[in-house]
Amino acid sequence: MCATHGIDLAGLAKLYVITHREWNAVKVGIGACTGYNSRLLQHERQGWELYRARDYTTGAAAYDVEQAVLDRLRGAKLCPFLTKDVMPNGWSETCSTDRVTADEVWAMVEEETRRTPGTYDPRSGARPRAAVLIDAEAAAEKMRARGYEPLVLYPGRTNATWPSRCTTCGHKGRPTFNAVLNGGQGCRICRTRAAQAKRAAANAPKAEGVMRAAGFEPLEPYRTSQTPWHCRCTTCSRESTPTYSNVSNGGTRCRFCSAKSSNAERAAAEMQAAGFQPLVPYPGRTTDPWNCRCSCGNEVTTRLSFVRSGTTGCKKCPRAGGRTDPANAAAEARRAGFEPLETYPGKTTDRWRCRCACGTEVTVALTNIRRGRTRCGTCSKDHTDGSARTATSP
Template identity: 75%
Template sequence: MRAAAGRKTNPDIAVAAMRAAGLEPLEPYVTSMTAWRCRCTACGNEVSPTLMKIRAGGGCKFCATHGIDLSGPSKVYVITHREWQAVKIGIGACTGYTSRLIQHERQGWQLHQAREYATGAAAYDVEQAVLGRLRQAGLTPFLTSDIMPNGWTETCSAARVTAAEVWAMVDEETRNATEPYAPRVGDRPRTAVLIDAEAAAVEMRACGYEPLVPYPGRTNATWPSRCMTCGHEGRPTFNAVRNAGQRCRICRAKETQAKRAATNAPKADEIMRAAGLEPLEPYPGSHTPWRCRCKTCGRETNPTYSNVNSGSRGCRFCALDSATHERASTELRAAGFEPLEPYPGRTTDHWSCRCSCGNEVATRLSSVRSGTTGCKKCPRSGGRTDPAAAAAEARAAGFEPLEPYPGKAPTDGAAAAGATRTSRSP
């Protein structure tokens, strides 16, 4: 229980708070900001935390699961940096890929000397004693946090003190140490976060996810779940959902698209109307077909805003890219074909019809429009040139036809000699 502001905490309540944190007081309580000598009931070491730190979630520094391991083996080391002309003292377990000493070596520091201690607490006492002597002489810190973010306060100028002199201080303080610490037996404890499976599922549902399998047991493990908004199945982690507010990626993408569409809608409406199209529904996006009515022909068409904005004609009927059945049939009959079935819907689809010569063919409206395909069994095949026009063209070139127009233009000199017999006009 926390006392009201301006009132002193009851000593009995303070003792109860310390005991709840696993600490047995060894002296009377003074204030919440005063170091209070206690003994840890777990490891047996003496510590001196304040009541305020205990209320904030602190405890025995030897049993802590983070920071320097005061109950495990450690080292005191002295390192030097030739480029920066600096000397540094530090402590650490110095094991593993992420150890502090290895991190320093990556930055160009070189090890001068190191000594192992049974506990990190003993190493810490030696380091602090040496740092106290250096600070009293005005030798620290030498580097700034911009140059060395981690450990800059324990650096000295190599021009004022050498690594050998700093290590001599380490030797002296080690000999003067008279209070050993009991090393811990076994591995360092780890923080265990126990989550109730049912409570975790309730929290996931509150965040918009329906779990598909039971809680995986770890907050950072993927948890197959279904989005309760769009139904998409994903694999978020419980930690990301509860702490970072992770939401369904499909819902996020739709929201982003909707915001972008709302921003671009006024400009899109203006451009479509300038192209002669009247939108019949809200702006769906730049690449989605947009139902509109052509102001020229009055038909409904579905262009995309992207195509219209890039300069293409919006109405496919006015652009002759498409046609109604009546219009397509009229064009086909004008070319000499009678439709045998309804217009297939696209200009590139095959369309069964009968040529004026009686032959049934399967042509395309696009081919009829280009004039490149017709009936191969009648004189209109190829370019479908009129025989009279062909004869007149031959006479204009100085040739008199000796037979009817065969219906196919020659491709080379040999074919011309045998395809059409003409006489040179005198």
């Protein structure tokens, strides 16, 4: 009586007799017979035609009459007539019209209705919903038993999303209680990992063969083609992390053998040969910043890749190709009327502290000197004032 699925035994119901001309069959059945998904409407879509129908105050009364009629038909070995393959729903309640007619079946319905009084009282109000019948704590325990830890209280409906955390991988998702209860909705992260593990197990033999043929000995199980794979080079015996995708596409040398990387001793030797003294251990990759001291005494941050591309000093080191020698820069400054008070900073655009011919300390750039600057701001002002007095004197 409290069930939230199937026929409502405490609500209104209908008993019907239908016939099928093509199959030469007759059937008796019961149902609410309301809505688009009613059983009677489903039968009519399959070619059944309604012969007679009768309404009952409760589904229990209709069920008693139907079972009494079926007992008589089965006792006479008149049903079932059709098979489950022909009619999946209700095949066991069918008879051949050659042996029993629809009139005879309906007469049995009338007779059993008179014999079976309606002993069940109809329900007052609507049929109870599934949300009312499910205990929240019991639902939470079922979720935990299936690998989910609820993050909020039961939402109240079996088909509503329920924020939960997978107890296996820790992923937060929003499964429905109905799907989890029926075993049809597991954690998508766990499903993905299981699928990846299955593919990896199938592709591992081929991948290991390709890596060994390219000169790499795998040190860990294969995962995916794009995942770095810890291997040892059979040529230089160094460990690296190539990907199966790169190796299968033609990469046959490790990064050490191809000079794209280096060990700590070799990297330090290369930096010292270029004029840099490392101040910290080798960071591990040629493109990683590395704190060093230049031969000029300046602390800089450079990269091994820069040294390999030709860098042999820091920005303040005098070098050919656009750099100015400190002695030549000082001579240029003196010719323009500036006496340097500190060492040349190294770049023509750097600020350089000097003393002007008038005795004022200024900061100039070699670029401005080369553009024609020969006096400081004080000299320029005095020159402007003197010119103005000369122009206005009588």
